[in-house]
Amino acid sequence: MGIKLLTTPDYLADFEAYCPFGGIQAFTSFLVSNTLACTMTSAQIAMGLIFLLAIILFSKLFCSFICPIGSISEWLGKIGDKFKIRFTITGVTDKILRSLKYGLLFITVYFTVESSELFCKWFCPYYAVASGFNPDVNVIMAVGAILFVIIGSIFIRLLWCKYLCPLGALSNIFRYFILTVSILGIYLLLNAYVINISFIWPLAFLCGIAYIFEIYTMQSRIFPLLKVKRDAKICTSCKLCDKVCPQAIQVSKETVIKHIDCHLCADCLHVCPEKGALKINGKGRKWWPAIIVVILIIAGLIIGKSFELPTLSEYWAEPETKSQMEIYTIHDLKTVKCYGSSVAFSNRMYDMDGVYGIATYVSTFKVKIWYAPDMTDTLKIREWIFTPAKVQLQEIDLNEDNLIVYKIRVDNFLDQLDTENLKGLLAEQADIIGMQTEFGCPVYLTLYVKSNAQLTEENLKNIIEQRGLWSNSKSSIGAEYLNYHFKVVEVAKLDKVVSVEDVVRLFTIE
Numbered sequence: 122m123g124i125k126l127l128t129t130p131d132y133l134a135d136f137e138a139y140c141p142f143g144g145i146q147a148f149t150s151f152l153v154s155n156t157l158a159c160t161m162t163s164a165q166i167a168m169g170l171i172f173l174l175a176i177i178l179f180s181k182l183f184c185s186f187i188c189p190i191g192s193i194s195e196w197l198g199k200i201g202d203k204f205k206i207r208f209t210i211t212g213v214t215d216k217i218l219r220s221l222k223y224g225l226l227f228i229t230v231y232f233t234v235e236s237s238e239l240f241c242k243w244f245c246p247y248y249a250v251a252s253g254f255n256p257d258v259n260v261i262m263a264v265g266a267i268l269f270v271i272i273g274s275i276f277i278r279l280l281w282c283k284y285l286c287p288l289g290a291l292s293n294i295f296r297y298f299i300l301t302v303s304i305l306g307i308y309l310l311l312n313a314y315v316i317n318i319s320f321i322w323p324l325a326f327l328c329g330i331a332y333i334f335e336i337y338t339m340q341s342r343i344f345p346l347l348k349v350k351r352d353a354k355i356c357t358s359c360k361l362c363d364k365v366c367p368q369a370i371q372v373s374k375e376t377v378i379k380h381i382d383c384h385l386c387a388d389c390l391h392v393c394p395e396k397g398a399l400k401i402n403g404k405g406r407k408w409w410p411a412i413i414v415v416i417l418i419i420a421g422l423i424i425g426k427s428f429e430l431p432t433l434s435e436y437w438a439e440p441e442t443k444s445q446m447e448i449y450t451i452h453d454l455k456t457v458k459c460y461g462s463s464v465a466f467s468n469r470m471y472d473m474d475g476v477y478g479i480a481t482y483v484s485t486f487k488v489k490i491w492y493a494p495d496m497t498d499t500l501k502i503r504e505w506i507f508t509p510a511k512v513q514l515q516e517i518d519l520n521e522d523n524l525i526v527y528k529i530r531v532d533n534f535l536d537q538l539d540t541e542n543l544k545g546l547l548a549e550q551a552d553i554i555g556m557q558t559e560f561g562c563p564v565y566l567t568l569y570v571k572s573n574a575q576l577t578e579e580n581l582k583n584i585i586e587q588r589g590l591w592s593n594s595k596s597s598i599g600a601e602y603l604n605y606h607f608k609v610v611e612v613a614k615l616d617k618v619v620s621v622e623d624v625v626r627l628f629t630i631e
């Protein structure tokens with residue numbers, strides 16, 4: 122992303138788009154309430170599901186190789202070690218503090234599912250920094266979390282990772298795979314055949330049971346399938362592995378490392394001077410975890426490109442009628458850009474005769490509309506979505522000569538946000554006094570232009586067909602790049618002119 126930022130002028134780095142924790146939260150929200158948090162991408166969901174699978178099969182590889190917070194915590198910890206000011210919390214305090222991350226996980230998933238917005242954005246130190254503290258961030262919570270990571274890591278071994286990180290808690294839940302699958306299975310069976318139970322109960326149960334298992338056993342047993350194993354016959358007890366382990370696991374005292382905190386970083390294997398003393402599953406595969414991570418990322422990106430889940434999907438007729446409906450897919454419907462606008466769009470379409478359902482895909486501004494072809498058609502649907510507008514763009518000087526009128530047909534023009542975007546493009550031109558739109562396919566646009574303007578038909582076409590503009594409004598990561606796809610099909614300058622008084626009347630009458 123950093124390289125792309127330097128090489129592609131219009132590129133906006135979307136740092137959160139690949140965070141698996143966001144993907145897992147969003148997928149949970151999708152399963153429970155059939156909605157997705159706004160900014161979710163299929164890449165994020167694919168990454169989330171793939172890294173969950175990786176936890177079960179391999180280990181917490183996200184923690185060991187990808188997570189920037191984990192890396193920074195380890196680096197800061199090395200500073201603490203250098204000055205001999207870092208210590209490892211053990212005993213009862215360690216066990217009590219481990220409950221915090223499960224509490225934070227519960228709260229995060231609960232509010233994400235309830236609101237269809239990623240709650241972790243409020244406090245995630247990584248998101249706060251990467252987004253430049255955008256408006257989604259709760260400054261007090263995020264600054265607190267950043268201080269926890271920075272100061273805490275210097276004085277206490279992996280303070281954030283061990284005690285606060287909700288993704289760490291989720292990873293540990295999935296290390297108790299059989300237990301997790303059993304609880305989720307019972308929940309699904311009860312919901313399907315016996316009684317409708319809120320998702321809060323299995324969530325609370327999973328958090329509570331995993332916490333109890335974690336503090337009593339500090340181990341996972343069968344899963345993950347890959348484990349570090351020590352051959353006591355070769356090991357010389359030099360304890361280099363103990364020193365290098367970021368989790369302070371006593372590798373030199375174990376035969377098989379089942380510790381709940383081991384994330385298969387393989388640091389112990391790399392540092393071990395005795396060939397064959399440490400192996401992964403009995404074989405000297407110290408590069409395997411890193412290679413698996415690369416394969417998983419590539420797989421996540423490929424799978425993420427191959428599907429898209431709707432942000433909101435609603436069908437208000439009888440479900441069995443769905444197969445008889447036609448589907449109209451509209452691309453680039455820019456007003457549908459979040460969960461809230463998806464709900465507003467759904468409410469609007471609900472009022473239209475012959476329309477029975479919608480699905481919105483906000484990351485690509487796409488909507489699908491289910492309609493009865495004997496009651497309506499695609500043109501009527503577009504007309505329903507379209508809102509005609511009259512917009513005065515410049516002050517009108519009453520001493521002005523008559524104004525020239527241009528009639529333009531503009532394609533890829535769908536909704537109110539397109540009106541706003543076009544307004545933004547045209548308002549930059551001091552000679553264009555106002556604009557008016559009417560429905561049509563393509564849309565009819567009328568421009569009122571000063572008589573002494575140097576604008577030609579070609580100029581107007583180029584202005585409207587601009588591919589993008591930097592807006593002043595702040596998106597998640599800075600000024601927003603508005604990407605337009607207007608296509609001018611026809612530009613005609615009318616022979617007749619209109620008086621300034623008529624134009625003033627046009628823009629003042631509602």
Ligand code: SF4
Nearest residue numbers: 184188191282286289
């Ligand atoms: S526990 Fe959380 S913060 Fe630590 S490395 Fe894992 S995901 Fe990152």
Ligand code: SF4
Nearest residue numbers: 356357359360362393
């Ligand atoms: S680094 Fe290798 S030889 Fe030394 S204690 Fe660990 S396993 Fe044994």
Ligand code: SF4
Nearest residue numbers: 366383385386387389
């Ligand atoms: S035991 Fe080895 S693989 Fe596990 S966390 Fe420690 S150094 Fe990494």
